[in-house]
Amino acid sequence: MTDESSKKWPGSSGMGSSAIWGGRFSGGPSEIMEEINASIGFDKELYAQDIAGSKAHCAMLARQGIITKEDAEAILQGLGTILKEMESGKFAFKRELEDIHMNVESRLVELVGEAGARLHTARSRNDQVATDLKMWTRQALDGLDQGLRGLQEVLIEKAEAHAGDVMPGFTHLQTAQPVTLGHHLLAYVEMFGRDRGRAADCGRRLNECPLGAAALAGTSFDIDRDMTAAALGFDRPCANSLDAVSDRDFAMEFLSLGAVLAVHLSRLAEEIVLWSSDQFGFIRLSDAYSTGSSIMPQKRNPDAAELIRAKTGRVIGGLNALLIALKGLPLAYGKDMQEDKEPVFDANQTLALSIAAMTGMMRDAEFAPGPMRAAAAKGRACATDLADWLVKTLAMPFRQAHHAVGRIVKLAEEKDVDLEDLSLKDMQTAEPAITKDVFNVLGVDNSVNSRVSFGGTAPENVRQAAAQARKRFLDPARKR
Ligand code: ARG
Numbered sequence: 001m002t003d004e005s006s007k008k009w010p011g012s013s014g015m016g017s018s019a020i021w022g023g024r025f026s027g028g029p030s031e032i033m034e035e036i037n038a039s040i041g042f043d044k045e046l047y048a049q050d051i052a053g054s055k056a057h058c059a060m061l062a063r064q065g066i067i068t069k070e071d072a073e074a075i076l077q078g079l080g081t082i083l084k085e086m087e088s089g090k091f092a093f094k095r096e097l098e099d100i101h102m103n104v105e106s107r108l109v110e111l112v113g114e115a116g117a118r119l120h121t122a123r124s125r126n127d128q129v130a131t132d133l134k135m136w137t138r139q140a141l142d143g144l145d146q147g148l149r150g151l152q153e154v155l156i157e158k159a160e161a162h163a164g165d166v167m168p169g170f171t172h173l174q175t176a177q178p179v180t181l182g183h184h185l186l187a188y189v190e191m192f193g194r195d196r197g198r199a200a201d202c203g204r205r206l207n208e209c210p211l212g213a214a215a216l217a218g219t220s221f222d223i224d225r226d227m228t229a230a231a232l233g234f235d236r237p238c239a240n241s242l243d244a245v246s247d248r249d250f251a252m253e254f255l256s257l258g259a260v261l262a263v264h265l266s267r268l269a270e271e272i273v274l275w276s277s278d279q280f281g282f283i284r285l286s287d288a289y290s291t292g293s294s295i296m297p298q299k300r301n302p303d304a305a306e307l308i309r310a311k312t313g314r315v316i317g318g319l320n321a322l323l324i325a326l327k328g329l330p331l332a333y334g335k336d337m338q339e340d341k342e343p344v345f346d347a348n349q350t351l352a353l354s355i356a357a358m359t360g361m362m363r364d365a366e367f368a369p370g371p372m373r374a375a376a377a378k379g380r381a382c383a384t385d386l387a388d389w390l391v392k393t394l395a396m397p398f399r400q401a402h403h404a405v406g407r408i409v410k411l412a413e414e415k416d417v418d419l420e421d422l423s424l425k426d427m428q429t430a431e432p433a434i435t436k437d438v439f440n441v442l443g444v445d446n447s448v449n450s451r452v453s454f455g456g457t458a459p460e461n462v463r464q465a466a467a468q469a470r471k472r473f474l475d476p477a478r479k480r
Pocket residue numbers: 039043098099100125126129333335337338339
């Protein structure tokens with residue numbers, strides 16, 4: 001150490017390991033202890049939030065007369081310098097200083113001496129880290145929301161373009177009833193809309209500020225927690241200091257809403273994998289979003305979709321890891337909580353990448369209405385339409401109609417034809433009261449056009465639903 005001030009003030013580097021809390025320690029930690037204890041390898045991700053939190057705390061301490069104006073000015077200037085060093089990659093992070101909080105504080109003392117050593121008055125790393133991670137999570141939620149909005153926009157555009165294109169609707173992956181592709185895509189718009197809703201809920205609920213809870217019990221200093229909460233964009237300070245430092249609900253909520261989102265992405269990814277196969281042939285991925293095989297020249301593999309599908313495991317795994325880490329923790333802070341960050345960071349990165357890949361893949365994808373329509377016509381998908389006709393026209397009880405149509409389907413299977421290709425006579429052998437009008441409801445277009453109930457698959461419904469979805473999800477003034 002060359003700087004005079006940093007010799008005098010514990011916390012500056014050069015004083016052996018963990019100088020900040022090392023007052024009563026004579027020996028430093030073992031190498032292994034240092035390795036298991038340190039979080040700087042990942043919590044440097046929180047640097048911007050940590051510095052913002054320190055600035056707010058410093059301004060509050062000065063306004064409350066707990067530190068002098070001069071000290072506050074020196075601290076703020078020092079923090080500004082540190083921020084620049086970190087942003088430009090020049091900051092030398094030190095593992096022996098454990099975490100982002102002590103790396104910042106130690107450098108601050110190096111830069112401004114005694115004033116820097118006053119910053120930690122009336123706070124603790126316990127309230128600091130909770131504050132930092134909440135702010136980080138808030139920003140991550142905004143990022144996911146924006147990403148999902150972009151994905152919804154692409155899906156709505158595709159839904160509009162394919163509002164009238166018929167495809168098979170499946171249950172049990174067996175042909176069930178014809179639907180429109182636009183309707184199918186809008187189902188995902190709803191799912192991602194709920195994901196955005198969950199993100200908004202999480203953001204609202206987390207927005208209480210832990211700073212000033214100090215280690216766990218509050219502080220004897222006359223601090224102003226409303227001031228720091230407001231400065232950091234929180235709605236209010238956390239009401240209970242024990243809860244403030246031990247609450248990781250927001251991280252669990254982030255991971256759980258992330259897990260649900262990942263499952264939604266994975267289900268769409270799975271459809272893309274199926275649809276892009278030769279057996280389905282419903283979709284063609286662009287060159288930009290498919291890969292070739294090193295041995296089979298004909299291959300176009302949907303790797304991005306497969307990876308999105310697989311990455312779901314990381315997010316669910318992260319949720320599990322955190323739930324398990326927290327489940328046996330007594331109040332208040334426990335070092336176990338340091339394990340909260342990596343799953344949250346990893347989930348965010350995984351989800352952001354998956355959303356971006358899904359958005360690009362869907363934007364570029366070309367659907368194949370011909371094969372979809374042909375597939376929809378297979379499997380006697382209009383059997384329900386026929387049963388409904390019997391109910392409506394002949395006032396037949398539905399259960400009876402179901403049986404009658406069962407007989408007609410069997411006949412069609414024996415003759416290896418679609419329902420609408422059976423003759424009226426054939427049908428009448430199964431149900432004598434059938435008239436030729438029945439042919440008005442058979443066929444995939446008649447089928448989808450008839451499904452005009454609210455939320456149904458008819459092309460006109462889909463066009464309206466897409467317009468509504470634009471308003472509900474894409475309006476820039478939309479409240480989160
Ligand atoms: N690095 C720690 C974490 O991430 C910060 C809080 C440490 N507090 C403590 N009392 N050791 O949780």
